[in-house]
Amino acid sequence: MSQGSAGVRGFDFFGAGELPAPNLPADEVASIVRERWGIVAELSPLGSQQDQNFLARVDGEPVGVVKITNPAFTAVELAAQEQAADRIAARAPAVRIATTTTDATGTPRSIVAETSEGPLSIRIIEHLDGGTLTGGGYLSPATIARMGELAARTSLALADFGHDGLERVLQWDPRHADRVVELLAPHHPDPARRRQVTDAATAAWADLADVASALPLQAVHLDLTDDNVVCSTERGIRLPDGIIDFGDVTRSWAVAELAITITSLLHHAGAEPASVLAAIRAFHAVRPLSPEEVAAIWPIVVLRGAVLVVSGEHQVQLDGGENAYAASGIAREWRMFEQAVSVPTAVMSAVIADALDIPGGRVGPGEAGTPGGRVGPGEAGPVSRPGREASRYASPSAALLDDRVASSPPAALLDDQVATSAVRLDVSITSDDVDAGAWLDPDLEDRVALAALDAGASVAWLERGTPRLTASGTHSTTSSATIPTGVDVWFAEPQHLSAPDGYRLVIEAADGVTILDGHMLARTRHRIRLERPDGPKVPHLVRPEYAAGWLGLTGDPAMIMGLDTRPASPGAPRPAGSAERDAAALIARRDRAFAEVQEHYYDAPPRIERGWREHLVGTDGRVYLDMVNNVTPLGHGHPKLAAAVAKQLRTLNTNSRFNYGAVVEFSERLAELLPDPLDTVFLVNSGSEATDLALRVALAATGRRDVVSILEAYHGWTYGSDAVSTSIADNPNALATRPDWVHVLDAPNPFRGLHRGTDAARYAPEAARRIRELAASGRLPAAFIAETFSGNAGGIPLPDGYLAEVYAAVRETGGLAIADEVQAGYGRLGEWFWGFEQQGVVPDIVAVAKAAGNGYPLGAVITTRQIAARFRTQGYFFSSTGGSPASSVAGLAVLDAFRDEGLQRNAAEVGAHLKGRLQELATRHPLIGAVHGLGLYLGVEFVRDRETLEPASEETRAICDRLLALGIVMQPTGDHQNVLKTKPPLCIDRASADFFVDTLDRVLAEGW
Template sequence: MGQRASVSGFDFFTAGELPAPALPADEVVRLVREHWGIDVDLEPLGSQQDQNFLARTPDGDPVGVVKITNPAFTADEVDAQDHAASLIAAAWPDLRIATTGRGADGTPRAVVAATGEGPLMLRLLEFLPGGTLHGPGHLSPAVVARMGDLAGRASVALADLDHVGLDRVLQWDLRHAHRVVDLLAPFHPDATKRALVEDAAARAWADLDAIADELPQQAVHLDLTDDNVVCRVDRGIRTPDGMIDFGDVTRTWAVAELAITISSVLHHAGADPVSVLPAVRAFHALRPLSTAEIRALWPLVVLRGAVLVVSGEHQVQIDGGANDYAASGVEREWRIFEQATSVPTAVMTAVLAEALGVAPAEVGAGAPHATTTRLAAEPAIGPDRAVRLDVSITSDAVDAGAWLDPDLEERLAAAALDGGAAVAWLERATPRLTASRPLAAEPAATVPTGIDAWFATTTHLSADGDARLVVEGADGVTILDGTVPARTRARIRLEAGDGPHVPHLVRPGFATGWLALTEDPARALGLTGDDADTADRTTAERDAADLVARRDRTYAEVQEHYYEAPPRIERGWREHLVGTDGRVYLDMVNNVTPLGHGHPGLAAAVAQQLRTLNTNSRFNYGAVVEFAERLAGVAPDPLDTVFLVNSGSEATDLAIRVALAATGRRDVVSVLEAYHGWTYASDAVSTSTADNPNALASRPDWVHPVDAPNPFRGRHRGADAARYAPEAAERIRELAASGRPPAAFIAETFYGNAGGIPLPDDYLAEVYAAVREAGGLAIADEVQAGYGRLGNWFWGFEQQGVVPDVIAVAKAAGNGYPLGAVITTREIAARFRTQGYFFSSTGGSPASSVAGLTVLDAFRDEGLQRNAAETGAHLKGRLEALAERHPLIGAVHGLGLYLGVEFVRDRATLEPATEETAAICDRLLELGVIMQPTGDHQNVLKVKPPLVVARESADFFVAMLDRVLSEGW
């Protein structure tokens, strides 16, 4: 890669120091008035080598950006910048591009002015509102993808640009990165950092040397970073939709455009190398990368980081500390470099290739998975005496939280050896649940790059082939002679002979790259067949995106799933859910499972019943009688009779039908903004527009909604919420007076669908009295609030000091097993007989009845209701403290473990922060927390975790929510 002898424009290597212009603001004000007849106030903007001001009218309206170009740059170079901006604007009319503004006569607002520092080029560029991505805040995958899209658009638009002003040598042109580092590194004040930068730059440059001639060149923006993409802000969400600062436009490697863009992602909160993949995919979709460009991309990112570090420190020194922009960037630039070098280039190249559908071997990242090395064991071991251990998330061995036992693998190995195995081993590439831990903001290193083996007798290992054999003890210390003591863990890897050292466990996001640098020791030892290939399991068998695609092909679209790109969940334990890559998530939304996931007692009881009998409830067996007795026993007098069904929708549907039959009427009063189910009757009384946008327009004429008794954002707020009850009672009396007395009034006993909001005091007492006075029944929908979730009460209606005529309950009753119930009086139930027989095939089956009994036993024995009260109070207090520091939190609703965190853009107007809430949930998922929005405005976090949730889990949730609200989403 030779250097040109001369260039027509600026040449960094002959220019010497390049201090930025430093005109006084009052002089710039005078120049703007003199040349363009505009009176402005100026606000300094940052720049590494130019001088920029935001110009406003005296009234504060933006006029544009005054850019004072460094005098080292020629007029041709400035013209090339303007030409490039115009080309992109013409190619992509939907983008906002900061072109040079024009006066009323159409002439460009650009001039060479006489200044105190000599002749300087001044331009008044168009001001693009909305701000940039400047700062350390978190960038969502969607924003990162949009950055790659913008870089791709610039690359496409500038592909054919040819201009004399492109003939320049910039320190930011990565074709010259090694020279920049060599020149400026000696100025870095930290010898340790200086050595790291020099070493990384040398290795990256060596990687580029072999392919440089294969890299296409063209005009590029060269600075499409987070600081130079502007955003529109729509309903609280930033979306990059434009670009500014064309000062670095030049001709260089086309792929450098993308490398510079993605490097700027790396300093943001929560970012790591795999965070850039959405941008790479988006760029590739517009402007496909060649194999050589994929190989070059990460070395260029490393070089960009190195150039930023040495250039930033150098600029601070030559500006004598006066350049705050350069000084403030030093820490940011070091983080970019640290992240760029946090994994070897070969690993990231393989990860990038896989993300673009290219085999890592095609870009020279590692070798094919076929084993080329043979391992010899002395004494020899045959596959018939080898026992493969399994601690993946689907293994029975990790049931009941066994994966949290640090000795589990050792116990499994000892049992296998005691049973006569010559070797017990754990396979390569399959994520190990034992390597993960709950309550972690970052994914754990769960994917093994080699095998773990325990030999029955002392065994010597040797390798024949190209790979490097690594044998380590459990402590990670290398066993130099390859001799493994009997019954002792050995970590065995076959690493690429010329490659970097490989960790034994790696994070799933990087697994493709690390596995490409290894071979499978199990195959090399003959422990598996020649056709075995574990290297692809993390990206093929367990690919969550592929599973979603399969689901979409066969599952009705209306049956939605959480998240746009959900992880694949195949295991749960207590308040935790586990992805197939071993990532453990805190489940803060799953009120279906009060006992928690994977409850051993429930699993054992239901399994035993399924082994003996499971049939319909018309047969005479004990479980259904015992469960009905127990359920009636937890209901208040006079409710003593039970119907059993399969779900909450069926329970509320049946409750309505019972009321209609018992009263001989057809009208029902319900509450707005409520959800009761999906069956005909339960849907008819549901008015939540979040669940059904047409809910209010599609109610049948027999349903009569009353105002949502929401004291936070309803028609009556605060103390005025006491008006909801008399208004609802009056509506019931009006119906009765008009000849349509209601059969029933149905309501959630705790306003759950709106976000866990308690009903106003005495609301149910007054409304129940009114409906009963009219001869109707009071139906309590306890599907969500029932079963101790409120903490101090087993039933939600107890908080209101009332007893309904009919209870509908489900969800918690079976801990996820299909089970729902209606509880009423013997008299009311008897009246339903006028409708004929009632029968639910699996409602009240032996297995579901046993599940119901086991849940009630757990409530009695495991203190779930007490935990709901105590942990719920602690959690609510922590969330209320959070609201004091984050104005986006408008209120924290609820009691016990039935809470809602409501987000608003303005605490006075209560404008719902709908889009922000969805984005917050997505960011929480990245940090290991499952959370979803609720309410008609979808702006409330529905905090309804399993009732076993521990205080430390509640604290982790609050910490992660605090992090999201602080760092952004």
């Protein structure tokens, strides 16, 4: 497979000997540039492994890159590089290409100059602005995908390119990787690392040998890496769209273009093998990969990492420590290699094939009639996919039971009689056994297993492939290993198992010690796997991202043991393949049946099917910290609320026209929380209905139709509540479509509003004057409505005294004051239960929802007996589920929890801690313009410039996406969508608050 040097027309690495990079002084190069091109430039050195590069600036503006080529490379090779660049520029016009051109006078920009180191080829290459991806910063999935797309477009453009200058032997060509590692590894100074590299390279080379003959050859850039792309910036988001440095253009395997690109991404912050799947998918979408190429990708990645490590160390020694670029890359190259070998090649090949939904990689034991075999060139072997395994492992000749056990009915493990008493346990996210946070108990699995045995089961077992919530944990920036590659079994009686043909039987005790003799004790956990004999050791639990690969290396012991592996119920979870694919499929179904205007968080959201306290759980067992759910102040899955509502639903659920106690008790207790004279309650289903009803009550009580609201506010989606909503984030046409009976005041935003800082005191008198002017013009207001805390604007407190002055003005004209407490109410501010208390006022009408039912449909309007009585002129009022027995019981359970669990106090204490930590972040990260809010009603506002306050809207969205990848659910808010909506459940503890801040700190430091 590795090519010799016979017939090579250009550079031959193996015949060239040492290859020190040129090292000309900058002033000498500047002199040559001035003399030969007439350019008086200031030169700054740029890194290169074997050449020498300078950025040339004139009057501070870049004019090109001066490249001094290593003298080992011929003129024919340089010509091939220039023509390759021209070819890509012509065939991929959307890609910016750094080409060698002529200046305005026609002077060539490529010459051979006499230098202090002899004749050297010097070129001036076009400078592309935007900067590269050099460095260790985080790369988003969109950026990684764009890298794959660039590689694909390059590959297509060069597919039929031929040139004599391509006939060269480079150390970077993976076709020669075995020889390069063999030649340079002895120079690595660390024996342990040297052995690790050579062993990995040897194994990868063997893997590659299976498919090498089927890999197409063509011209390749061969160095399309993070250092050699340039980016365009669109409103703060950088995406690669240009290619530089064609010095490694040669003829090699076409798939090497992709493999080399993705290898370069592995050293970036947060990168791991699964991270580069976005690039592979993008490449495949433009330039489809064959099964053989899929199988070759990861072996080439490993070999590329090995070559980088040994080459970097060799170049540093060769240049006597003077090549700062090579020296600085040692740690980076080692991280690439470590990531490349962190997952076995067989696993990654199967993961890649699974992601592309095409045959490729290796097959698992027993597949296609070739136990333990590999897919060779031209073979389209099946890809092992969890959930598609059917009965392929259930072979009569492969029984786990040895003859002695199988022939003795009393001792048989699972004969027909015993099999019927086997109990399959369930600790997935849909199981009742994991309710109320039980999944966090490390003894849960043993407890439910022993309970099953005590109830008469002969076997209790946990199935292979189904995500186990019990294996997950909170506050993790990576997914947990939740997918079992085998089964966990508890036997009522001692048992003995032996390996079937074609498999390696692995039995582990609960402490992880392998049981070599196959003898297992009663009432003790045993982990049982069927592994491929020639495969790597398989972990018993693996992360979801790699499950498709690991499961492909194992069989299902349950099938061979005769256990029933059919789904327990139609909705039961099945073995994990791709949680991402499952989530995408659900979104597609949602889009077909659910009105599109009902948006969802994130472009590619995970599928969430469970919650507990301040945590949300995906179907793969990944646990996310929920920092936005102000709908559930008690947290998710609250046991007492669930029990109370369930009991009521079993007993009675009707409407409030019937006479039952719950509606009365809830109304009484809610009214008691309000100051006099607010004593009369209407119950509805939601916050939108609450604000709509509040408006209707005000209009009926005053006999007027005009309403005053403030800008940047959201009050709901019904006709009335939408009419007074002015947030353009929720409705871009909110201002243009507002009816004539709604009049708006300036948003009293002291951070970015019309009046800022101490000048914010001007908002109240200006608002009062506007209300009086409306009244004087004959538009007497029925009501003034405002959030008591500007939540939709980002958790911004109203200026001191604002509501007092505005309420006085509207009452002076005969109108009523409506307090929208849908978000701020119910203790979220910490020190105050209601937002209006912070302003020292008492409204005439209060609208309440969200927190009132902890997610159960419940809202309320509270007003005075006199005002409520006037609404009788509108006829009867009725809400089908507002005030129903179940919703009333939910409301009572919420009030009980506030009383018993100290949620308002927790909001004050944890909220103060959280805000303090966020404010400290602002001292280190200029993107944070301000931290708004009180208690657990906070907003972190991002700006591109603290003077102009230009909103960092795109950055905020990207930061939310990165936070999701790191295990935190967060969303933007505000008219500019540049504020983190920090409104978690009120049960959140300090550990969760710290996890959020620490992770946000990481994102702001590493990038998004």
